[in-house]
Amino acid sequence: MSPQKALADAERKPYWLDRSIAPEPLPPLTGDATADLAVVGGGFTGLWTALMSKERDPSLDVVLLEGRAVGWAASGRNGGFCAASLTHGLGNGQDRWPAEIATLERLGRENLDEIESTLARYGVDCSYERTGELRVATEEWQLPGLDQEVSGAASLGVRLERLDREQVRAEVDSPTYLGGVWDRQGVAMVDPARLAWGLRDVCVRLGVRVFEHTPVRSLHDDGLVLELDTPKGRVRAGRVALGTGAFPPLLRRLRHFLVPVYDYVLMTEPVPDDLLAEIGWRGRQGVGDSANRFHYYRLTDDNRILWGGYDAVYHNGGLVRQEYDQRDATFEKLATHFFETFPQLHGLRFTHRWGGIIDTCSRFSAFFGTAYGSRLAYAAGYTGLGVGATRFGANVMLDLLQGRVTERTDLHMVRHKPVPFPPEPVRSGVIQLTRWAIARADEHEGRRNAWLRTLDAFGVGFDS
Ligand SMILES: Cc1cc2nc3c(=O)[nH]c(=O)nc-3n(C[C@H](O)[C@H](O)[C@H](O)COP(=O)(O)OP(=O)(O)OC[C@H]3O[C@@H](n4cnc5c(N)ncnc54)[C@H](O)[C@@H]3O)c2cc1C
16 A cells, blocks of 8 residues: 555544543633632643642642643643653753763652652543654664663763664564664653643643633733733732743743744554564554654554654744644644555554654753743753653752742753844744755665764754
C-alpha cells in the first residue's frame, strides 16, 4: 500500500484530543474577580503552576485563565515523551552550561520523579510508563554521537546503555538501525491529553478557579494589582504567571526570544499482536533517531504507533493559523519514512494526522524572567521538549514570584536569556537559511556548513 493510501482515511485532528473521554470545558469568566495569583494559559506550564502554588500555600486564592480548552494546544497534542532533561538533551546542556550541567541533570531527574509521585498521589491516570527511550543511529555518521552521549552521561554518574546493531534490533527491530543508546530511567511515556485533563481536575480539587474559553486580551498595572482583561470579565491579581507557550505573548519583550514552529504527527490504527511481535518492542520504549531532522515514535496503551517529527516548519512572519495544523507534504514524507523504518507493517493504516506549535528559542531550552517589579513571572522556550520540563519552569516562576532565592533561581540557565532572534523580515530569512543548511547537513553525513558553524560559534541555532 502506498503512503498516500495508508493516509487516505486519517482524520485531520489530534488523536489524543479526539476521544469521547474529553471533559466538558469549564465555564468562562464572567464579571470581575480578584486573586492572589492569576495563571494565564492552561497547558502544562500553567497547570503545574496553579497546582503547585496551592501545594505551596493552600490558602492562596488562585485563578487559571485559558483562552480555549485546557490542553488543546501543544500540551494535549504532543508525542508524550516526558523527559528528565531540562536542556533539550544532555549534549545541548553540556555545550551551553558545562559548569552546571550536573546540577541541571540532577534537578531534571528529581523533577521527573516528582511528576511520577504527584500523579500517583492524586490518582491521575495518564498511562504513565517509565519505559525510557532508545536513541537510534540510522547512518554511520551518527554513531560517534551515541558514544559521546554515553561518555558524557557517565562523567555525570548517569548510566546509559550503548547497544550495537544486534542489541538495538533485539529491542525494536528495524532494518534501518545501526546502533543505539538506551536511557532506561530518563524518560517516561504519557498520554498527554489525559495528563492535561487530570492536572485540571487536581487544580479544581485543590481550589483553583479554572476558567476556559477565557482569552486574556490585555494586561496592565494599576499600581497596586495587575489587571487582566478578558471578553466578559476582568481579573485583578497580586501576582501573574504567564504560561502561554508559542502564542503571541502578553508581554511584548518575549517576542524577541520566541518563534512558533510547526511540528507534525501521525497515529496508526492499533497494531495487531502478531505484527507487533515481528518488531518486538516488548520494552515499549520511546524511540528517537539521531539526524538533525529526527523522528520520534512510541506505542500507545492500545498499541497504536505515534510517529512524528522531521520537518520543523516556520511560516514567514511567525504566523500562527489553524490551517497550518495540516500539511500534506509533511504527512506523506512521514508516512514514507514510517514504512521504510518498519517494512513489516506494510498495509497498516493511519487514523489521525495533525500538527501543533512549538515555542522555539535560540538555545532550545526554557528561559525565565519577571516584569512589573517581580509581580509577573514567565517561563517559555521549551522548543519541543516541555512535557516534563514545564513542571520545572512552573517551580521557577513560583520561586520568582515569592522572591525566594533557591538552587533553581541561582542557575545561570535561569538568570540569563537566550540570544534574541533578529526582527522580521531578517528573522524569516535567517530561519529558512538555517533549516536549509540543517537539511543539507543530514544529506552530507552530518557535515555542518560555514553558516551552521558560525551559528554554533555564537551558541545559537534552530531546532524542534
Ligand atoms: C506536535 C508536537 C509534539 C511534541 N512532542 C513532545 C514530546 O514528545 N515531548 C516533549 O517533552 N515535548 C513535546 N512537545 C512540546 C510540548 O508539547 C510543549 O513543550 C509543552 O506542551 C508546552 O506547554 P505550555 O503549557 O508551555 O504551552 P501550551 O501547551 O501551548 O499551552 C499554552 C496555553 O496558553 C493559552 N494561551 C495563550 N495565550 C493566551 C491568552 N492571552 N489568554 C489565555 N490563554 C492563552 C493557549 O490557549 C494554550 O492552551 C511537542 C509539541 C508539539 C506541538
